Amino acid sequence: MKLDEFIAKNGSSFSKEAGDHLFRQGEHDQSLYIVQSGLLKAYYLSADGKENIKSFILPGDNIGSLMSSYAGKPSTFSLVCLKPCELTVVEFSALYEASKTDTEISAAIVDFLLGFGIKKEAREYELLCLSAEGRYRKLLKNMPGILDLVTQNEIARYLGMTPVGLSRIKKRVSG
């Protein structure tokens, strides 16, 4: 696809260690990151220090702060590596400008954004309509593999509950 070529040409690759941040909540970061290998998490930190996990980012996924890249405001979340990562980075603006003149690139971006929209709607549905237990059951069904990649603590923060609550739910669901 033309988009891959554009990214290969305009992007650059680098590695990060587990624990390294790509950016933090409140900072400006106008990049789009493509994950070649490794694992990251995007998370919110509330004023009283509580963490909520927005998403886990796996190889093949893309991540960046829309708020910072597109709206020019500080990022609402932080992005950190959970494992050593190989990443490719491309400036959002380069992609955005290219999309204005190149129909192949813009078509790829439209497809990307439509897929992104569908994913966000699915998450919205789960958070709005399902109970904590329902969200756990759905995760079990849809991405059971994630359970081996991250701690239960992180699964809980992703599902919008505490690790203690998740432990209880696990027991209820399996027992």
Next chain:
Amino acid sequence: MKLDEFIAKNGSSFSKEAGDHLFRQGEHDQSLYIVQSGLLKAYYLSADGKENIKSFILPGDNIGSLMSSYAGKPSTFSLVCLKPCELTVVEFSALYEASKTDTEISAAIVDFLLGFGIKKEAREYELLCLSAEGRYRKLLKNMPGILDLVTQNEIARYLGMTPVGLSRIKKRVSG
């Protein structure tokens, strides 16, 4: 903007009464609706008959089922008029095909989808990180006008709580 012209040329306008559905959960509907006037709600109905409101759609907003339009699957939600509405409808596929060859249209669509993504992320944040009371306070601050447009019952279903719960929270917040 070129997009407006495209919609004026390829779309058609019509009216609906309060209570009319544009489509229902489980149906296929591959249209994008542009609201000229009136008010609609998009909502999920669970197996046991509980309603959860995905969003209210105001004049100037657009709405359609991404799942149906883009992924070709049945819509995950229903769309109904809360007040008499003047709408313009355009087939998603027409827009999508046009975006592949026309850079002005695709640029407008990219902008639309980026804005859409930012809105969905904000909603995700609220549902993941805020308590019921927190979500109500945020709504009070960000769109106080909506309180006069729809019943408290509907506000509650939008915020992911029951009307009884919202009544309690209102009392707590103001009293």
Next chain:
DNA sequence: GTGTGGAATTAACCCAAGTTAAAAGTCATG
């Protein structure tokens, strides 16, 4: 006025999940 039907509030009770803290597992390192 007097009904009538939906919307909102209130009250009583219930429960899922949060909180705090202790106990038990797990695993890497010396």
Next chain:
DNA sequence: CATGACTTTTAACTTGGGTTAATTCCACAC
């Protein structure tokens, strides 16, 4: 295999919000 640092589980207690049902508020019709 002992030590220490997490992670997970368990327990005891608290709490926010759900549920059900009764009551009060309205707006509108008659």
